[in-house]
Amino acid sequence: MIKISYGLVVIIICFQYGCRSFTYSKGGRVETKYMTHYLNDSLQVGAVLYGDMPIAFGSSEKGTSMLKVSHFDREVLRKFHYGKSDKLLFSTIPRDDHNHVIGLIRSPENVRLSDYSTVREGKIFFLLKTIKYKNRDAYEGLVRLDQNRFLSMIHYLSSEDAVGYIETLNTIMLHSATRIKDGEMMAPVFNVLDDSGNFFEEHGYLAPFKLAETRNNYPSEQNLLDQLLATYYSFCGSVDLVKKSSEAAMFFKKEDLDARDLSPASEEILRQTRKKQVVMFNTSHHLPQHAYFVGSLLDSLYKQGFTHLALEAIGDPATVMKTGFVNLDDGFYTKDPVMSNFISKARAIGFKIIDYESESDDREQGQAQNLADQLFKTNRDCRLIVLAGYGHVEETTAPKKMAGHFKDLTGIDPFTIDQTKLMTSFCQNLGAGNKEDVFVYSGKKIQHSTDLLLWNNINMDNKPINFPFTSAIKDITIDVPDLSAERDSLATFLIYNQENFLLDSTVIPVFVKIIPAKKETYQIKLEKGKYLVQCLGEYKRLLYKRELVVN
Known part of the structure; x- marks a missing residue:
């Protein structure tokens, strides 16, 4: 009987395989959105696979043994000259032994480029090598990551199934190569802004309910997610969910207001706007009652001589001015039916609607410049209503907001009205017979930097649709x-x-x-x-x- 020592067996194995490591590299994670994305933050590498391809990989905690995947994987890796300096990333968990993908980082020293052909689609390309082994066809695609590394994906399947299946490797290699070329290899697969828009395109006003189901996809964007949910919930009148999401995302102080500091707003505003040339209201994007209140004043403001309505929320107002109504392409916040009705109401009354949003580095100054350029260079005497978001109407100097820049540019001191500062406040001693729902706050406890500070307590459930007589x-x-x-x-x-x-x-x-x-x-x-x-x-x-x- 021949006896072979354990040490000799180890030597033989190391000689045959070059002491290669068949353990997945640590630090891997998977994100699935239409397709499966493998990302490894520590190695700064990412790859794209088909969405129905479950994979085994090494997590952040520890590597995973190659023994958990098929023996044939190791045979195929050896045929492609897998070396000690190559790093195994993942392998698909096969439904059978005939269709499988292995992902790895390869060192140039283990790759003979003359064995590869080039597959190109436009400006995107990868290198391809094909071998046959035990009634299988195996393909390796390579994309250069940097001077010292290639991303490699090896796809093998039975020769009888191979016809047409090369397109599988082509697709995932081209997707991966595109992300690498565009510098987006490690970009998050889930983007809450893009995804929320996609949900709206797919499901319409059910979008926030679908978006909420995917909360775990955005661990680092929870605040932005709650802001978006609050806004989308507001579009469909889901008041309780708006409140829940907005309280999670925003940290406005809840003030207990004294009724003695409150007086009806509509009459006071219209009294003070009679001789004003520019009036600026603000709004919280997730509270439709802010636009609704301004809409309730439009008839009176038009009769006072105001002719133009400037909106941060609208894109190109040309369509609205032509048709008299808002469609889905006219803006994001205009998807809110209350905002849309407000704009249609203004157009029907006779207001000329203009946009003034700015994409400049200094958004506040850019917005003010757009307002000044559109109106006061050509018609110095026109009278203007502005509906802005949140703090743009504040008349502060450090930092200076849109209202302050507007005053500097035009010499016109706008009459500014804030509805957002008290949006989470309440009043416990409001009289039972009170019929008002929007108030001017005149107390000293709460400081503000606008001409008027309002508490808007409108309950939209009690209001008629649109702004009818x-x-x-x-x-x-x-x-x-x-x-x-x-x-x-x-x-x-x-x-x-x-x-x-x-x-x-x-x-x-x-x-x-x-x-x-x-x-x-x-x-x-x-x-x-x-x-x-x-x-x-x-x-x-x-x-x-x-x-x-x-x-």
């Missing part, structure tokens, strides 16, 4: 049938101006509400007119529609 408001009952047969738990309930919808199906609805997909009756306040009622499920599938005539 009181005599035109009708209480309407709408019966929605059971929609649960479509397997949707929630549906979007929308009301459109029918005439506008027939002209442009991307028009913003006059009303949106998220409802349970069951039989229900809803009471709403509408002005006279013809409307289209729709209920949409996931992916904007039409679940129900009807025409509605309010006489």
Whole structure:
């Protein structure tokens, strides 16, 4: 009997395999969005695979033994001259032994470039090598990471299945090569801004409910996520969810206001604006009641002689000025039906709508410059209403905001009105008979840097849709049938101006509400007119529609 010592076995194995390490490199993680993305922060390398490719890899905690994947992987690696200086990243967990991908970082010393051909698509290319081994076809794609490293992906499958499957490797190599060329190899796969927009395109006003389900995808962007959720929830009137998300994202102090410091706002504002040339209101983007209040003053302001309305929220106002209504392409915050109705109301009254947003490094100065350039260089005497976001209307000097820059540029001192500073405040001693819902705060406890500080306590559930004349408001009952047969738990309930919808199906609805997909009756306040009622499920599938005539 021949005896071979354990030490001799180790020597033989090391000689045969060159003491290669068959352990995955530490630091790997996976993000899946349409496709599977392998990212390794410590090695600064990333690769793209198909979305249905589960992979084994070394996590941040510890490496994972190569013994957990097939023996054939090691054979294929040896055929491609896998060396000691190469680093194993991942391998797919195969559903069979015939279709498999291995990812690694390769050193140039282990790669003979003359064995590879070039695969090119436009300006993107990778190197390709093909071998046959035990009734399998194996392909290796290479993309240079830097002078000392290649990203390698080896794809092997049975020869009888190989016809057409080379496209699999081509696709994932080109995706990976594109991210490397664009300097985005390590860019986060999940981008909460982009993803929220994609959800809106796919699901319409159900978007925040879909976005909330993916919260774990954005561990470092939770604050921004909550801000976006608050805004999207506000678009569909989900007041409780707006409050929950906004409180998580924003840290405005909750003030207990004294009723003795509060007086009705509308009358006081209109008294002071009679002789003003420029009036600047602000708004919180997730609180529709701010735009609603300004909208309730538009008729009176127009009668006082104001002719132009400047909006931070709108893109190009040319379409609105032509059609009289807002569509989905006109801006982000204009997707809010209340904001859209506000703009349509202003246009119908006779206001000329202008935009003034700036993308300059100094946004505050850029906004002020845009306002000055559009109006006061050509028409010094025009009178202007501005609806801005948050602190842009503050008349501070350090730092100087848009309102301050505007005064410097034009010599016109704008009349500034803040609705956001007290947006989380409350008043416990407001009289039971009070019928006001927006107040001027005149107390000394809360400091501010605008001409007026408002507490806007409007409850939108009690307000009619749009901005109708009181005599035109009708209480309407709408019966929605059971929609649960479509397997949707929630549906979007929308009301459109029918005439506008027939002209442009991307028009913003006059009303949106998220409802349970069951039989229900809803009471709403509408002005006279013809409307289209729709209920949409996931992916904007039409679940129900009807025409509605309010006489």
